Amino acid sequence: MLPSMDSILHDQCRLEFTRPIVVAVSGGPDSLCLMDILRQAGYPVIVAHFNHKLRENSDIEANTVEQMAARLGLPSIIESADVRAFADEKKLSIEDAARTLRYRFLFTQAREHKAQAVAVGHTADDQVETVLMHFLRGAGLNGLKGMTYRTVLSVFDVDIPLVRPLLDVWREETVVYCAGQGLRPHYDPSNDSLNFLRNRIRHLLIPTLETYNQKFREAAWRTAQSLTADHEILTQSVDVAWTRSVVSESDGLVIFDSSILTGFPLGLHRYLFRRAIERINPAADITYAVLDRVTSFLQNGKKGGALPLNGGIRLLREANQIFVVGEAAVLPFERWPQLPTDADVIPLTIPCQVELPGGWKFTCESWNIPALALEQMQNNEDQFQVWLDADKLEGGLSLRIRSDGDRFEPLGMEGHTQKLSDFFTNEKLPQRARERWPLLCAGGAIAWIPGYQPAHPFRLTKASRRILYFTLTSPAKKKAE
Amino acid sequence: MLPSMDSILHDQCRLEFTRPIVVAVSGGPDSLCLMDILRQAGYPVIVAHFNHKLRENSDIEANTVEQMAARLGLPSIIESADVRAFADEKKLSIEDAARTLRYRFLFTQAREHKAQAVAVGHTADDQVETVLMHFLRGAGLNGLKGMTYRTVLSVFDVDIPLVRPLLDVWREETVVYCAGQGLRPHYDPSNDSLNFLRNRIRHLLIPTLETYNQKFREAAWRTAQSLTADHEILTQSVDVAWTRSVVSESDGLVIFDSSILTGFPLGLHRYLFRRAIERINPAADITYAVLDRVTSFLQNGKKGGALPLNGGIRLLREANQIFVVGEAAVLPFERWPQLPTDADVIPLTIPCQVELPGGWKFTCESWNIPALALEQMQNNEDQFQVWLDADKLEGGLSLRIRSDGDRFEPLGMEGHTQKLSDFFTNEKLPQRARERWPLLCAGGAIAWIPGYQPAHPFRLTKASRRILYFTLTSPAKKKAE
Numbered sequence: 001m002l003p004s005m006d007s008i009l010h011d012q013c014r015l016e017f018t019r020p021i022v023v024a025v026s027g028g029p030d031s032l033c034l035m036d037i038l039r040q041a042g043y044p045v046i047v048a049h050f051n052h053k054l055r056e057n058s059d060i061e062a063n064t065v066e067q068m069a070a071r072l073g074l075p076s077i078i079e080s081a082d083v084r085a086f087a088d089e090k091k092l093s094i095e096d097a098a099r100t101l102r103y104r105f106l107f108t109q110a111r112e113h114k115a116q117a118v119a120v121g122h123t124a125d126d127q128v129e130t131v132l133m134h135f136l137r138g139a140g141l142n143g144l145k146g147m148t149y150r151t152v153l154s155v156f157d158v159d160i161p162l163v164r165p166l167l168d169v170w171r172e173e174t175v176v177y178c179a180g181q182g183l184r185p186h187y188d189p190s191n192d193s194l195n196f197l198r199n200r201i202r203h204l205l206i207p208t209l210e211t212y213n214q215k216f217r218e219a220a221w222r223t224a225q226s227l228t229a230d231h232e233i234l235t236q237s238v239d240v241a242w243t244r245s246v247v248s249e250s251d252g253l254v255i256f257d258s259s260i261l262t263g264f265p266l267g268l269h270r271y272l273f274r275r276a277i278e279r280i281n282p283a284a285d286i287t288y289a290v291l292d293r294v295t296s297f298l299q300n301g302k303k304g305g306a307l308p309l310n311g312g313i314r315l316l317r318e319a320n321q322i323f324v325v326g327e328a329a330v331l332p333f334e335r336w337p338q339l340p341t342d343a344d345v346i347p348l349t350i351p352c353q354v355e356l357p358g359g360w361k362f363t364c365e366s367w368n369i370p371a372l373a374l375e376q377m378q379n380n381e382d383q384f385q386v387w388l389d390a391d392k393l394e395g396g397l398s399l400r401i402r403s404d405g406d407r408f409e410p411l412g413m414e415g416h417t418q419k420l421s422d423f424f425t426n427e428k429l430p431q432r433a434r435e436r437w438p439l440l441c442a443g444g445a446i447a448w449i450p451g452y453q454p455a456h457p458f459r460l461t462k463a464s465r466r467i468l469y470f471t472l473t474s475p476a477k478k479k480a481e
Numbered sequence: 482m483l484p485s486m487d488s489i490l491h492d493q494c495r496l497e498f499t500r501p502i503v504v505a506v507s508g509g510p511d512s513l514c515l516m517d518i519l520r521q522a523g524y525p526v527i528v529a530h531f532n533h534k535l536r537e538n539s540d541i542e543a544n545t546v547e548q549m550a551a552r553l554g555l556p557s558i559i560e561s562a563d564v565r566a567f568a569d570e571k572k573l574s575i576e577d578a579a580r581t582l583r584y585r586f587l588f589t590q591a592r593e594h595k596a597q598a599v600a601v602g603h604t605a606d607d608q609v610e611t612v613l614m615h616f617l618r619g620a621g622l623n624g625l626k627g628m629t630y631r632t633v634l635s636v637f638d639v640d641i642p643l644v645r646p647l648l649d650v651w652r653e654e655t656v657v658y659c660a661g662q663g664l665r666p667h668y669d670p671s672n673d674s675l676n677f678l679r680n681r682i683r684h685l686l687i688p689t690l691e692t693y694n695q696k697f698r699e700a701a702w703r704t705a706q707s708l709t710a711d712h713e714i715l716t717q718s719v720d721v722a723w724t725r726s727v728v729s730e731s732d733g734l735v736i737f738d739s740s741i742l743t744g745f746p747l748g749l750h751r752y753l754f755r756r757a758i759e760r761i762n763p764a765a766d767i768t769y770a771v772l773d774r775v776t777s778f779l780q781n782g783k784k785g786g787a788l789p790l791n792g793g794i795r796l797l798r799e800a801n802q803i804f805v806v807g808e809a810a811v812l813p814f815e816r817w818p819q820l821p822t823d824a825d826v827i828p829l830t831i832p833c834q835v836e837l838p839g840g841w842k843f844t845c846e847s848w849n850i851p852a853l854a855l856e857q858m859q860n861n862e863d864q865f866q867v868w869l870d871a872d873k874l875e876g877g878l879s880l881r882i883r884s885d886g887d888r889f890e891p892l893g894m895e896g897h898t899q900k901l902s903d904f905f906t907n908e909k910l911p912q913r914a915r916e917r918w919p920l921l922c923a924g925g926a927i928a929w930i931p932g933y934q935p936a937h938p939f940r941l942t943k944a945s946r947r948i949l950y951f952t953l954t955s956p957a958k959k960k961a962e
Contacts, residue, residue: 135616136693138700140707144625201693208689212617212682219619222769226621229748234711236746237718265717267710288703 005037005165012149013163019116020044021163022109024102025076027065029185030121033174034166036181038119039072048109048118050102051080054094054190061186068183079105095196107157115160122147122164125171128220129201132209140288145231146224154282170217238271245272252280252326259320261298269295273324277313280326284311298322306431318430331432337362337450337472338436339401348397348440350468360474362399362438362450366390367467377460377467384473386448388458390466395443401436408446409456420446427452440470486518486646493630494644500597501525502644503590505583506557508546510666511602514655515647517662519600520553529590529599531583532561535575535671542667549664560586576677588637596641603628603645606652609701610682613690621769626712627705635763651698719752726753733761733807740801742779750776754805758794761807765792779803787912799911812913818843818931818953819917820882829878831949841955843880843919843931847871848948858941858948865954867929869939871947876924882917889927890937901927908933921951 009015015038023038025031025047038045047069051062062078069076087097106118127146134143150163166174178185191199209216245260254276261269270291277284290310297307297315307315312327325331337360339346346354351365367387377387406420424434440448447458450472460467490496496519504519506512506528519526528550532543543559550557568578587599608627615624631644647655659666672680690697726741735757742750751772758765771791778788778796788796793808806812818841820827827835832846848868858868887901905915921929928939931953941948 135704136690136697136700138694138696138703140704141622141711144704144708197693205689205693208686209617212678212686213619215619216617219617222619223616223621223625226748226751226769227625229746229751230622230711230715231748232746233718233748233752234714237714265710265713267707267714270707270710271714288707 004168006041008149008165008168009038009041009043013117013119013165014150014161015043015163015165016116017042017044020046020113021117021119022046022048022077022106022113022115023119024106024121025049025065025069026121026188027061027068027186028121028188028191029174029178030123030126030166030171032068032183032185033169033177034119034121035074036072036177036183037165039074045074046109046113046115047074047076048106049076049078050105051078052083052098052102053080054083054098055188057186064184064186077109079109081105103153103156107153107160110160111157117150117161117163119163119165121166121174123166123169123171123174124221125202125217127167127224128206128217129198131220131224132201132205133197138288141227141231141234144223145227148228234271238268238275241268241272242275246276247321249279250329252329253331254279254324256322256324257320258298258317258322261322266295269298276324277309277311280313280324280329281311284309284313286310316430316432318433319428336433337438337474338433339399339438341436345398345400348399350397354399356438356472358474360472363471363473364397365469367469374460374462374464383451383453385469385471386450386454387460387467387469388447388454389460389464390468391464392458393442393447393468395445397447398441399438400441402434402439406439406446408449411453411456411459414456420449423449423452438472485649487522489630489646489649490519490522490524494598494600494646495631495642496524496644496646497597498523498525501527501594502598502600503527503529503558503587503594503596504600505587505602506530506546506550507602507669508542508549508667509602509669509672510655510659511604511607511647511652513549513664513666514650514658515600515602516550516555517553517658517664518646520555526555527590527594527596528555528557529587530557530559531586532559533564533579533583534561535564535579536669538667545665545667558590560590562586584634584637588634588641591641592638598631598642598644600644600646602647602655604647604650604652604655605702606683606698608648608705609687609698610679612701612705613682613686614678619769622708622712622715625704626708629709715752719749719756722749722753723756727757728802730760731810733810734812735760735805737803737805738801739779739798739803742803747776750779757805758790758792761794761805761810762792765790765794767791797911797913799914800909817914818919818955819914820880820919822917826879826881829880831878835880837919837953839955841953844952844954845878846950848950855941855943855945864932864934866950866952867931867935868941868948868950869928869935870941870945871949872945873939874923874928874949876926878928879922880919881922883915883920887920887927889930892934892937892940895937901930904930904933919953 015021021038021043023031023035023045025035027049035045035047047065049062049065051058053059058080062080066076066078081101083094083098083101086092086101087094090097090100092100109115110118131144131146134146137143147164147167149165149167150161152158152161175185190196206217213219241264245256245264247255247257249255256272256276261272264272273294274286274291277286277290293307293309294315297305297317305317309315314325316323316325323331336358338357340357348354348364352363354362356362372387380386402420407417408420408423409415409417410423421434424437429437438450439446440450442458445457446455448454448470450470496502502519502524504512504516504526506516508530516526516528528546530543530546532539534540543561547557547559562582564575564579564582567573567582568575571578571581573581590596591599612625612627615627618624628645628648630646630648631642633639633642656666671677687698694700722745726737726745728736728738730736737753737757742753745753754775755767755772758767758771774788774790775796778786778798786798790796795806797804797806804812817839819838821838829835829845833844835843837843861867883901888898889901889904890896890898891904902915905918910918919931920927921931923939926938927936929935929951931951
């Protein structure tokens with residue numbers, strides 16, 4: 001009657017005979033059946049009953065479970081809590097409050113008793129109801145695949161798994177099993193109340209659907225099985241894609257290579273970013289809508305940009321990288337030249353060498369014209385070096401960070417100035433790189449934006465007599481991308 | 482109102498402006514909307530109307546469509562057929578018969594007019610109904626993902642695609658569109674008949690589900706979108722797995738390396754074998770149950786074996802290969818030594834060289850004992866060569882195929898004989914290799930099974946005076962696996 005239970009306990013739930021299993025026993029036919037199957041199969045069972053104190057008979061039921069466990073020689077733990085008060089306090093439905101307190105109790109006991117798992121009596125009918133609820137809600141594969149034999153509910157415990165050995169067993173079969181074993185389940189009258197969505201689905205919707213397909217329950221159960229297998233394949237694909245596309249992962253930060261992401265199907269993006277968000281903040285509520293915003297952000301924004309998401313997480317795009325950034329993340333700045341956080345202005349003497357964070361080095365020296373042809377210096381293509389007219393650079397040289405209202409006369413745009421912030425925006429320099437970008441200034445005016453271009457007034461001309469040569473080099477000697 | 486239609490026509494349906502599109506126009510709001518959107522977007526539309534002749538007004542409706550097309554300057558094709566007669570003849574429901582004849586008509590016209598595609602007006606509502614029907618039936622991902630913007634119905638045409646540009650548009654929106662464009666759709670009264678499953682789903686079940694989730698239709702539509710993306714990822718995984726695990730593919734035959742299959746998740750097996758079966762026989766009906774039998778066969782049978790499937794297809798297991806074999810397949814025998822089909826017995830002279838199919842060669846020669854130490858010959862480990870006692874080999878030497886009741890005295894089992902068929906079974910030699918396996922016989926008795934062992938009576942002993950040396954070699958000189 002109970003199909004291939006040994007294999008489910010051993011292969012699917014991965015239970016061992018050596019360590020105890022905390023079995024959630026309400027006293028209904030499902031949980032009694034589960035308890036007895038595990039006991040008869042030789043697993044060390046600890047009966048755990050949570051008295052919700054929501055019904056008149058709840059104390060009697062708790063006693064019954066305790067006595068039954070004692071009669072079978074099983075240890076039992078009975079606990080109760082004020083579900084209504086907790087629901088009021090946390091603004092939860094009675095159902096959600098009961099569930100939260102019950103699972104807390106089960107996993108606390110599991111830890112205390114060094115149990116290998118918490119086992120619950122969800123049946124094939126529960127599976128069908130779950131799949132149907134997800135279907136009504138518009139869930140994706142992850143919901144439609146239903147419950148799994150073995151899972152970790154990290155909200156309650158990150159190590160001890162929850163196992164559901166009865167997912168292949170119909171509720172009716174557990175009733176027959178209990179009758180056959182002389183176990184007397186009690187029946188929860190709240191299961192019949194149509195106030196609860198799950199009960200309406202059980203007592204009204206499923207019978208309706210059975211008028212369309214007499215074997216609807218078997219069909220939905222099979223759908224769950226089949227989608228579980230699909231989900232397993234998908235998870236492997238996501239693993240492979242993750243390895244290929246994640247550039248780095250650290251506390252609160254995952255960086256993707258967006259050029260590699262581009263080669264993946266759209267659906268993979270959802271899975272990759274779901275995983276990234278979950279790793280950064282397991283409590284973030286990742287809805288379909290959130291992932292929709294992520295994929296639009298990936299597809300549409302070609303430039304830089306930022307997208308705030310749930311759970312304090314945001315996306316940043318920088319060149320060909322996508323950052324998934326949590327609240328605690330320390331973003332890597334080593335790719336850009338930046339002034340140290342304790343030095344907004346660094347006065348320069350000539351010659352000089354200034355060490356900047358991340359291995360960047362700024363140098364300045366005097367040159368005589370004959371050292372290089374004028375044209376060569378004018379047509380310089382390395383934007384991390386520049387030759388300027390020393391006689392124009394008046395009022396004291398410094399490296400400084402930007403300040404409000406900074407303007408700049410681009411090369412070749414005589415008499416026309418541009419806001420520094422607009423210049424950076426045009427150049428798609430990420431916002432967070434701008435704050436401490438080093439600017440070479442003469443008496444406050446910007447003379448050179450290292451990595452970009454010199455200001456027109458300070459450029460080298462035929463009339464120039466004295467020259468200053470500036471460089472900004474990184475260990476990698478690359479232009480900031 | 483009609484969301485991002487340009488992108489759907491261009492990116493999803495992949496329509497071009499240069500070649501005509503055969504548009505299926507029933508005259509209802511969906512198809513009129515589709516026709517007009519394509520026309521206004523500048524695509525070369527051919528209006529195709531199939532008159533099912535099932536209703537009183539069907540001729541009038543056909544005329545209306547023809548006139549409307551003429552008024553808009555579009556070419557039109559009207560055709561009718563006797564749907565009822567076809568349904569009776571083929572034992573189909575009226576719905577199925579109508580669909581088959583209609584699609585035949587559409588694709589025939591598409592070929593004749595060198596059209597790039599056949600376009601049909603399936604809407605978001607049709608999508609929801611389709612998904613729901615699949616869900617009720619217990620479909621897997623492939624069904625639950627719903628209809629696609631562009632697909633090939635190979636039953637009707639292997640080249641010309643079917644496109645569905647309105648999958649994002651709700652039926653109500655097409656009504657509004659037609660009103661706005663001054664198009665007058667007619668309404669098919671059979672759409673209201675609750676005799677058809679689809680109509681019951683539309684008019685009864687969906688409104689019921691909307692009492693559970695007011696936005697059920699949007700939810701189901703989103704499920705289809707999300708599962709379509711998942712399906713795309715899966716298909717890529719299957720592509721990769723196919724390349725890795727398929728050893729060879731030819732007409733009616735796909736050979737998998739089962740040791741590579743073992744490393745894949747269970748779900749992938751289903752997809753790989755579904756693909757193999759579809760390639761061999763596109764008409765084979767591959768249900769979940771069929772794939773279940775395939776996966777059990779893969780998991781359980783460790784030895785050889787065969788499993789007949791639908792559509793004249795069977796699975797064979799041989800060593801570490803799984804064969805998916807269609808009716809027309811020619812199985813590869815080149816791996817085994819086999820007697821030619823026109824020679825059940827080949828008399829041998831000494832010395833001799835016999836060429837066998839697939840490059841195998843049988844040789845026989847006389848040896849003098851001093852040529853090799855006796856022990857070396859006795860402890861020979863190459864099972865494709867043997868030294869036998871010439872004085873025991875009486876009654877004429879031959880190579881022959883097995884015959885009923887063949888028995889054999891294994892080496893070291895003096896006085897005990899074994900059925901040849903049992904011997905082959907123990908050795909896991911595939912059934913189909915046994916039929917023409919060459920046996921060295923002396924006067925009818927089996928003296929050596931090349932590739933395995935000599936028979937005890939013919940072995941070399943210290944008393945042996947004359948020796949015969951036999952070899953069977955393949956070009957690869959490998960033991961048959």
